[in-house]
Amino acid sequence: MERVDVAVVGGGPAGTSAGRAAAEEDADTVIIEKGVPRADRDGPGPDSTDAAGMLDYWVDLMDMRPDEVPESVKCRELNGTTFYGPNETVTLRSTRMTSSYPNFGFTFNRARFDDWLRERAETAGADYRVGNGVQSIDVDAKSGHTLTLRDGATLKAEYLILADGPQRTVTNRVLDSLLPDGTIEKLASPRANHIAYQEYREFPDEVFEEDMLKFWWGAMPGHTAYPWVFPNDGTVARVGLTMPIGLDLSTIEDPTSYALLQSTDETVPAGSEYIRRLLEREYGDEYDIEEAFPLVEDRGKRGGTETYPISSTRPIDSPTEANIAVVGGAMGATSAFHEGGDHVAVRTGKIAGRLAALGALRAYNSEWKHTIGDEILRNVALADVVRDYEPADWDRTFRNVNKMMRNGGYHTFDALTSGISGLGLLGRYEWTKFGYRSGRYVQIQADQYKQ
Ligand SMILES: Cc1cc2nc3c(=O)[nH]c(=O)nc-3n(C[C@H](O)[C@H](O)[C@H](O)COP(=O)(O)OP(=O)(O)OC[C@H]3O[C@@H](n4cnc5c(N)ncnc54)[C@H](O)[C@@H]3O)c2cc1C
Structure with missing residues (x-):
């Protein structure tokens, strides 16, 4: 059976960063990515969720230089964000965080970001294998973990880095075998995740704000449920939302207070319907929405639209004594409050990959807290508040x-x-x-x- 020092499950930002860091320390490293087709990428690649905004200080948190992310990955430089409440609006032009990046932040193309991170991992010597996902894992810290792939191939690894994203299809099974009965229920997807829906829309020139992120708070019911608009290239924007999975409308005290609900709603509207209502409410007085804001269909996963799970709870520690680290979305590092997670995915991946290669993975839980703990603390506290x-x-x-x-x-x-x-x-x-x-x-x- 093939043997490697470090096996990484999942080839998104966390997985490629882990793979690169491990390979840079001369560990024999394999990254296994199941592979997802997208309209805007040739061949299968990582499951690149498309809304992608990076704030200035997140670049530092990724441990990257301000000029390190290539311009070809970026869509727009940002100068601020606007939060819309039902009647009040706040515009912030600065994150007020210490940062090296000169602007408020930038939006970027996630598929290109992921491809760039993959290239860096491969250049460092990691073997990135796409198109054959991990089916199961036999955990054995003493003689090595055995990974069985979907085509039946097997692989033994001394260290295992789980980077399979918020759905945790592999992570949950691995951790379940190491936790007391029932503990893993905390991470069941409907409980630990929200659902996000997004589409690409071409905007009329005169209402397209090319350097601002926009969020509407209090427009739809549910914990940290909100729609947003992210400027992309040209006058194309990604318009999307996040909301809890399976929210029961009958539990909402005053449904009429939410602008995007209608009195005839018996269940929570689908993501696409929410977006239609948002655009209608914001621009419907002056425009025919379907005509003036057409769906751009040659991007994203399918027909210009995408649906993803997103982490909505708190992070977890890893079973490092078993030579296993969980990183990025799989560890719950993505913020439930503002959805930002690429920066902490990159950083937790880097830390885990390096420590695994050095045979020092036991330091992982304290090291990630030391490095990104303040960011996690802010996000977790705010989501609670x-x-x-x-x-x-x-x-x-x-x-x-x-x-x-x-x-x-x-x-x-x-x-x-x-x-x-x-x-x-x-x-x-x-x-x-x-x-x-x-x-x-x-x-x-x-x-x-x-x-
Ligand atoms: C709608 C939405 C908007 C967001 N907006 C932002 C934003 O603006 N800024 C930001 O910083 N973050 C944002 N995020 C969060 C960000 O996408 C995540 O934090 C980030 O993707 C986490 O990276 P990851 O590598 O841990 O996981 P992922 O990117 O989810 O990668 C996991 C990878 O594992 C692969 N995989 C899964 N199972 C297997 C298997 N069995 N075998 C092999 N491979 C497998 C998947 O195909 C995937 O490629 C957003 C998320 C969503 C859903």
């Missing part, structure tokens, strides 16, 4: 933020995201952060795994 938010709460918060910015007091905040929490919630935000201090945001701890 807004958990029960209703439309009026967003207006109240945005009013407060605007007042603070006018008074110049905003400078004391430590993040773009904390701008959202506003005056009324600053105390609650800080208190929630305090509750999660010293890594308490982790929902499966290292000592829960069987030794």
